[in-house]
Amino acid sequence: NAGVTQTPKFQVLKTGQSMTLQCAQDMNHEYMSWYRQDPGMGLRLIHYSVGAGITDQGEVPNGYNVSRSTTEDFPLRLLSAAPSQTSVYFCASRETGLGNTIYFGEGSWLTVV
Amino acid sequence: RKEVEQDPGPFNVPEGATVAFNCTYSNSASQSFFWYRQDCRKEPKLLMSVYSSGNEDGRFTAQLNRASQYISLLIRDSKLSDSATYLCVVSGSNDYKLSFGAGTTVTVRA
Numbered sequence: 001n002a003g004v005t006q007t008p009k010f011q012v013l014k015t016g017q018s019m020t021l022q023c024a025q026d027m028n029h030e031y032m033s034w035y036r037q038d039p040g041m042g043l044r045l046i047h048y049s050v051g052a053g054i055t056d057q058g059e060v061p062n063g064y065n066v067s068r069s070t071t072e073d074f075p076l077r078l079l080s081a082a083p084s085q086t087s088v089y090f091c092a093s094r095e096t097g098l099g100n101t102i103y104f105g106e107g108s109w110l111t112v113v
Numbered sequence: 114r115k116e117v118e119q120d121p122g123p124f125n126v127p128e129g130a131t132v133a134f135n136c137t138y139s140n141s142a143s144q145s146f147f148w149y150r151q152d153c154r155k156e157p158k159l160l161m162s163v164y165s166s167g168n169e170d171g172r173f174t175a176q177l178n179r180a181s182q183y184i185s186l187l188i189r190d191s192k193l194s195d196s197a198t199y200l201c202v203v204s205g206s207n208d209y210k211l212s213f214g215a216g217t218t219v220t221v222r223a
Binding site: 031035040041042043044045048050058090096098099101102104105106107 | 115117121144145147154155156157158159162200202204209210211212213214215216
């Protein structure tokens, strides 16, 4: 079972570069989201989507763009990488509806130098 | 004030001990509550959902106290494999937006 797949697992970027973190899920979940996790802090929501063509901002959206052209894919774009974006990024999906489990990808470790 | 707050620990306990810790949340309209487990450098995985009446899953017991706005997790008969960080997860009034605590670290020693 693939579940939620995200790539790349590790990436080093130079300040100002752009890149896209890929995320795909094969569970036909309508809801997908991106989080970042920093030491001593909980996961913080960057952007989320409740279905193809629908996206919305989370808690920390600045510097990131998303799109949702299909149910399966939800890429996260860093427009102009900054050292403050050094973090671990997790993509997640869940069925809509109260109390449903959220499933995470394995994470992407991003370092911006 | 953070939406979800946890004691970061670490809780260092011997095998076989009982360990318990709480998580407080600020949004009284929250509807869904979970405990997730996260191992070092891994993704979070669902440990258990937390129901109003409290619930148990083997050695793990979760409780919800809406009046005081906290949830708790109790681990009985701790195993070495229980060593992990436990994340408290709470929904907002919009169930799409989940808030995560920073985690409570538990280390079980032989």
